[in-house]
Amino acid sequence: MTRLRRGAYAPRDEFADASATARHRALAEAVSNSARDDVVFSHRTAAVLLGIPLLGEISDAVHVRSGAAVGRRSRNGIVRHAGEFADEVFAIDRFWVTSPALTVLDLAASDGVLAGMIAAEHVLRPDNRLDVSHDALSALHHERRPYANCRQVDRVLALASSASASxxxxxxxxxxxxxxxxxxxxxxxxxxxxxxxxxxxx
Incomplete structure (x- = not known):
């Protein structure tokens, strides 16, 4: 067996053979099940759970939102991101995640312009079930300003298109x-x- 977290295990071969997305989802579920309170997943973990494509490898670090005013801290495989998010929580399957719009802005700010464009153009596609508009992204972006790397997000929103198919x-x-x-x-x-x-x- 492979230990995911305290009290959470997965069959070793099954976990090793699973896709990176499936492994990360299992880790997120282990974090959720072991938490005393509801967990709101964010950034790269929210993207995995929402089906938003990511740039680069999907690591074992699970990203969550905390209610702290500022800062970011990591411990025991969990990366906690501070900041207000109460109005931007979205239910997907049995998980709570940051909304698709906030997830895109978070990725654009933390992972760079290309990563932000990949996420933004995915959710902006007319056939995407997440139903996010460019106006909604821009409105949330301006409502949150100023925040770290917000100028980087400006570039993403200026370049993002709803016509990209992949x-x-x-x-x-x-x-x-x-x-x-x-x-x-x-x-x-x-x-x-x-x-x-x-x-x-x-």
Whole structure:
């Protein structure tokens, strides 16, 4: 057996063979079950539980929100982030997480512009069940200002598009911006010589 937390275990081979997302979800569940009070997951853990794609590897550190005014501290595999969030709590399955909009802003502030764009463009897609608009992201961002790395979040919101169909498309758009290229028209349709229409990212 693999020990997840005190009193929480998982079959060793099953846990080792699981995806990084599944392992992180199991760790979050162990934290939730061992807590005396309700836990509100945030940042990268909230993204995993909400199905928001992340940049880079998914670590074993579980991120939660605390009611403290400022600061961040880590202990026993839990990263606690301070800040007000009472109005931005969202229920998903059996977990409490920061709202999709707040999760995107948190990722943009803590993980960088590209990570923020990947998260933002995922939730902004019209077919996404999380139903977040660019106006809602901007309103929450301005309501929270000033906060750490808020100018970094400004860049994310200025670049984010609702038309990107995948993280790879978001990465391409970010590189176009980084190298000073004109942003291409997204989800472009072309008509082939056979008369059929073909849709491409750019």
């Amino acid at each position: 993280p790879l498309e978001t990465l391409s758009r970010f590189r176009f911006h980084e190298y000073g290229f004109v942003q291409p028209e997204q989800q472009r349709e072309y008509r082939g010589l056979d008369g059929h229409r073909y849709a491409v990212d750019f």
